[in-house]
Amino acid sequence: MKHTLVALMEDKPGVLNRVSSLFHRRNYNIESLTVGHSEVPGISRMTIVLEGEDRIVEQVVKQLSKLINVTHVLDVSDKPTVVRELALIKVRAASRTRSEIAELARIFRARIVDVGATSLTIEITGPEERVDSLVGLLRPFGIEEMARTGRVAMVRSGEDDGNNGKGYSSQTAMPQSVPLMAQEVPM
Amino acid sequence: MRLTGAQAVWESLVREGVETIFGVPGGAVLPLYHALADYPIHHVLVRHEQAAAHAADGYARATGKVGVCIATSGPGATNLVTGLATAYMDSSPVVAFTGQVPSPVIGTDAFQEVHVTGITLPITKHNYLVTHAQELPTVIKEAFYIARTGRPGPVLIDISKDAQIAEIEYAYPDEVHLPGYRLPQGDFSSQVQEAAQMLNEARRPVIIAGHGVILSGTEDQLVELAEKGHIPVVATLLGIGAMPDEHPLCLGMGGMHGQGHANMALAEADLVLSLGSRFDDRFTGPPHTFAPLARIIHVDVDPAEIGKNVPADLAVIGDLKDVLPALTPLVEARDRSAWLARIREWREESAQLDILAQETDDLIPQYVVRQIWHATQGNAIMVSDVGQNQMWEAQYYVHRRRRGLISSGGLGTMGFALPAAIGAQMGLRDEQVWVIAGDGGFQMTIQELATIAQEQIPLKIAILNNGYLGMVRQWQEFFFERRYSGSRLSGPDFAQVARAYGIPGLTIREKSEVVPAITQAVTSDGPMLLDFHIVPEENVYPMVAPGSAIYNMIRRPKTVQNGEEE
Numbered sequence: 001m002k003h004t005l006v007a008l009m010e011d012k013p014g015v016l017n018r019v020s021s022l023f024h025r026r027n028y029n030i031e032s033l034t035v036g037h038s039e040v041p042g043i044s045r046m047t048i049v050l051e052g053e054d055r056i057v058e059q060v061v062k063q064l065s066k067l068i069n070v071t072h073v074l075d076v077s078d079k080p081t082v083v084r085e086l087a088l089i090k091v092r093a094a095s096r097t098r099s100e101i102a103e104l105a106r107i108f109r110a111r112i113v114d115v116g117a118t119s120l121t122i123e124i125t126g127p128e129e130r131v132d133s134l135v136g137l138l139r140p141f142g143i144e145e146m147a148r149t150g151r152v153a154m155v156r157s158g159e160d161d162g163n164n165g166k167g168y169s170s171q172t173a174m175p176q177s178v179p180l181m182a183q184e185v186p187m
Numbered sequence: 188m189r190l191t192g193a194q195a196v197w198e199s200l201v202r203e204g205v206e207t208i209f210g211v212p213g214g215a216v217l218p219l220y221h222a223l224a225d226y227p228i229h230h231v232l233v234r235h236e237q238a239a240a241h242a243a244d245g246y247a248r249a250t251g252k253v254g255v256c257i258a259t260s261g262p263g264a265t266n267l268v269t270g271l272a273t274a275y276m277d278s279s280p281v282v283a284f285t286g287q288v289p290s291p292v293i294g295t296d297a298f299q300e301v302h303v304t305g306i307t308l309p310i311t312k313h314n315y316l317v318t319h320a321q322e323l324p325t326v327i328k329e330a331f332y333i334a335r336t337g338r339p340g341p342v343l344i345d346i347s348k349d350a351q352i353a354e355i356e357y358a359y360p361d362e363v364h365l366p367g368y369r370l371p372q373g374d375f376s377s378q379v380q381e382a383a384q385m386l387n388e389a390r391r392p393v394i395i396a397g398h399g400v401i402l403s404g405t406e407d408q409l410v411e412l413a414e415k416g417h418i419p420v421v422a423t424l425l426g427i428g429a430m431p432d433e434h435p436l437c438l439g440m441g442g443m444h445g446q447g448h449a450n451m452a453l454a455e456a457d458l459v460l461s462l463g464s465r466f467d468d469r470f471t472g473p474p475h476t477f478a479p480l481a482r483i484i485h486v487d488v489d490p491a492e493i494g495k496n497v498p499a500d501l502a503v504i505g506d507l508k509d510v511l512p513a514l515t516p517l518v519e520a521r522d523r524s525a526w527l528a529r530i531r532e533w534r535e536e537s538a539q540l541d542i543l544a545q546e547t548d549d550l551i552p553q554y555v556v557r558q559i560w561h562a563t564q565g566n567a568i569m570v571s572d573v574g575q576n577q578m579w580e581a582q583y584y585v586h587r588r589r590r591g592l593i594s595s596g597g598l599g600t601m602g603f604a605l606p607a608a609i610g611a612q613m614g615l616r617d618e619q620v621w622v623i624a625g626d627g628g629f630q631m632t633i634q635e636l637a638t639i640a641q642e643q644i645p646l647k648i649a650i651l652n653n654g655y656l657g658m659v660r661q662w663q664e665f666f667f668e669r670r671y672s673g674s675r676l677s678g679p680d681f682a683q684v685a686r687a688y689g690i691p692g693l694t695i696r697e698k699s700e701v702v703p704a705i706t707q708a709v710t711s712d713g714p715m716l717l718d719f720h721i722v723p724e725e726n727v728y729p730m731v732a733p734g735s736a737i738y739n740m741i742r743r744p745k746t747v748q749n750g751e752e753e
Contacts, residue, residue, distance in 0.1 A: 055494065
């Protein structure tokens with residue numbers, strides 16, 4: 001089963017290296033990993049997508065939680081989430097195919113962000129499946145370049161996010177002494 | 188108070204109660220060494236940085252305090268790696284300091300520059316690169332806290348040379364702020380109740396005593412629990428000493444070279460209560476074959492250990508210091524005489540197969556270890572190396588005292604014993620510390636004889652010299668067609684080498700010389716090396732073949748003559 005993990009970590013040098021090194025050392029296979037700022041200054045938010053048995057994913061969560069700079073890890077796979085990915089796709093476009101491509105972009109609610117003499121660059125945001133569909137339809141035209149961000153995810157409002165309903169949005173919601181694993185991962 | 192970064196390091200160490208450190212100076216730590224002379228910290232100069240890490244580890248294991256080592260940048264730092272990995276695998280609290288090239292040239296491949304925080308990332312509990320002197324007090328406070336709390340482990344602090352020189356206004360923090368570091372404080376009372384109920388219902392329970400019992404200092408509570416419930420206890424290699432070996436409920440070590448009766452007890456147990464053990468493969472065999480009839484209760488301070496190797500039916504996450512006092516009162520006395528009688532039968536079988544029950548004039552290693560036990564009355568701190576010598580020590584020295592065995596369990600680091608024993612002896616000056624090593628492992632850190640001589644460390648060293656990398660040879664005998672590829676080993680005259688370092692050395696070739704030699708070592712005030720030329724092809728029994736269940740043991744053949752089994 002595919003799992004989505006959300007991890008919050010201190011924004012310090014080398015922290016990304018600690019996380020990626022852990023995956024490599026423990027032989028975990030990561031499908032995508034994205035990282036950026038969270039709403040709390042000094043705290044980065046990482047979304048990790050990995051395929052694996054529940055037992056393995058449970059280990060990933062526990063091992064990640066042991067990293068001193070990682071403050072919070074949550075498996076959101078079973079929770080209602082908003083999931084998005086952004087992709088930039090540069091597709092070959094001759095004058096006779098340009099309108100067809102533009103029409104596809106419109107159907108997918110994607111945007112054309114750059115127009116060149118022989119290509120168009122399309123920006124699409126959405127769940128990965130939607131991005132996959134558009135990529136599939138564009139491929140026959142010739143995709144010259146593509147950049148995908150990987151998944152970012154957020155638990156929907158009003159759902160139990162595993163943090164006693166406090167959300168992550170304030171400093172006080174940062175767990176102080178909660179045995180994270182005991183609560184959040186079924187043993 | 189105005190201090191340089193270097194002074195801030197030592198000031199902080201004094202405040203952490205550090206009295207002894209182990210290290211080797213070099214270019215990138217010269218400011219640190221320059222300042223060291225003004226502080227009441229004894230620096231033990233070792234001859235190779237690997238030994239500094241092992242010594243700090245041995246010091247920590249013997250005393251329960253954090254061990255400290257120091258090395259320069261580049262090769263000094265990389266030489267620490269084996270020692271840090273050893274400490275990490277065995278959850279030993281060590282703080283390592285390394286010098287780093289000045290911060291303006293970090294990343295330029297400067298002389299003796301290496302990315303030590305990157306290299307040690309997977310073998311430390313945490314590490315730091317400090318390039319600003321004002322960070323030092325906080326970082327050191329955190330490092331000691333992280334190293335000794337929860338599941339202990341090594342922490343490395345890499346300090347650029349300019350940060351050692353810069354001046355700061357020094358203040359040592361009273362507390363740490365580590366939002367991502369949480370110790371288990373959860374309410375485990377319902378799990379403890381369930382555990383007690385499972386124990387009370389069990390007819391054939393066994394306790395596994397792991398290293399965690401020793402690390403948490405709960406040896407007395409373990410005995411109390413075992414005695415109250417009449418529950419036999421099997422130790423892991425690093426759990427040896429958690430319960431006195433002579434205690435009637437103590438079955439000794441289990442696992443690949445465990446006691447037959449200990450492995451059989453695990454095979455037939457209907458309940459296993461693991462206290463601070465991580466179900467290492469050398470202890471369990473293939474996980475699905477381990478304790479096949481038992482429900483398993485796993486108590487550990489580290490949640491990541493639960494279910495990692497062997498699935499647990501019940502997990503209790505917490506420090507044994509908290510868990511055992513909650514559990515024992517709920518455990519009821521049960522009549523388990525039938526179960527204990529069954530174990531006694533296996534124990535008698537083990538005794539019959541014991542080589543010491545057989546007549547032989549050969550100089551066998553088991554006899555040497557047993558005589559060291561007699562001479563020290565089981566009260567020495569034994570520091571074993573890795574391989575056959577380690578297993579013979581574990582099987583034939585009857586450990587009486589807590590923290591009485593120090594050995595590299597997880598990483599299995601040959602060359603560990605001598606430097607680790609230096610650390611142990613520096614921590615416990617009035618105790619007798621013995622090294623048990625093979626001729627192979629001893630040659631990996633033999634240079635530390637110079638450290639012993641310089642520091643006048645009264646270590647007693649027993650080399651079980653069989654001219655082989657013995658455990659390799661044994662595996663080749665059993666599983667690789669007796670082809671002793673690469674395992675035949677020559678060595679120096681170890682007694683002469685010792686004497687060259689200024690340490691008395693004896694060579695023992697006959698069984699009759701064993702007791703006088705050991706007596707001489709035990710009664711001498713200083714260090715002594717005993718080189719025992721043992722039967723070359725003696726094997727460790729029982730042995731569980733890799734991939735086999737631990738109850739499928741290769742037992743000792745009945746008779747032994749001239750080292751050849753028939």
